[in-house]
Amino acid sequence: MPALKLHSQLNLSYSNGPGARFVLWVQGCSLGCPGCFNPETHDFDRGELVAVQDLVGKALKLKTKIEGITISGGEPFQQPEALFEFLKEFKERSDLSVLVFSGFTLSEIEEQPSLKRSLPYIDVLIAGRYAANLVESNKWLGSANQQQHLLTDRYTQEDLQSVPKTEVQISSDGEIRKSGIDPLG
Ligand code: SF4
Structure with a gap:
């Protein structure tokens, strides 16, 4: 079973897709988009390799608290085998959504x-x-040129439009974590 190279993860987020979501940011991207908002995810030599099985296990443990998972980056499709194995096993073992x-x-x-x-x-x-x-300053979905593909009937365009653009979480030990597109500058 392959491993996915991760930059970071967030157990519960409301600004990375509809509803409560477990979010994974993968490590590694060579696409070089102008003004990328996450350049620290580009280097393929950084990040942490996590076995796909362990990641699926973690996502499933959260299943009563979330309606789905979001995978961002970095570039998820530049780890094609690990991405495929993770998504396949996750979908076979749950009815949670994937963005x-x-x-x-x-x-x-x-x-x-x-x-x-x-x-x-x-x-x-x-x-x-x-x-x-x-x-677009009022949206979480990235830039206006990007396409939103509803590959199943799980969500509607209205569901996507209602997601908050950004969020701030404060952990019990006082750590502040911002998430979403252009979080508070
Ligand atoms: S991480 Fe995303 S936005 Fe940044 S260069 Fe890669 S594909 Fe583009």
Whole structure:
């Protein structure tokens, strides 16, 4: 079973997709979008390798608290085998939803069989290169040029539009964590 290289994770978020979600930010991206909001996720030599089985186990432990998971990055589809194995096992063992952010367009993903095989396990794909100059200030969905693909009927455009753009969490030990697009500058 492969391992996914992670930058970070957040057990409970309300600003990375509809409802409460477990969020994974993968490590590694070579796409070089102008004005990328997460450049510390680019280096493939950084991050932590986590066995897919352990990640699925963790997501399933959270299943009474969340309605789904979100995978962002970094570029999830640049770890195609681990992404596929994770999504397949997660979907086979739960009915929770999956939302994925990718810098690739849907056509680019569909052109490569090793990437395309993950699509049946994704409910919402936010796809395409991020462009900082096209960010809409009132939305969490990235830049206006990116496409929102509802790959299943799990969610509607209205569901996506109602997600808060950003959130701030304060842990019991006082650590402040911001999440979402352009969180509070
Ligand atoms: S795909 Fe995502 S992580 Fe990669 S450069 Fe673009 S915005 Fe940044």
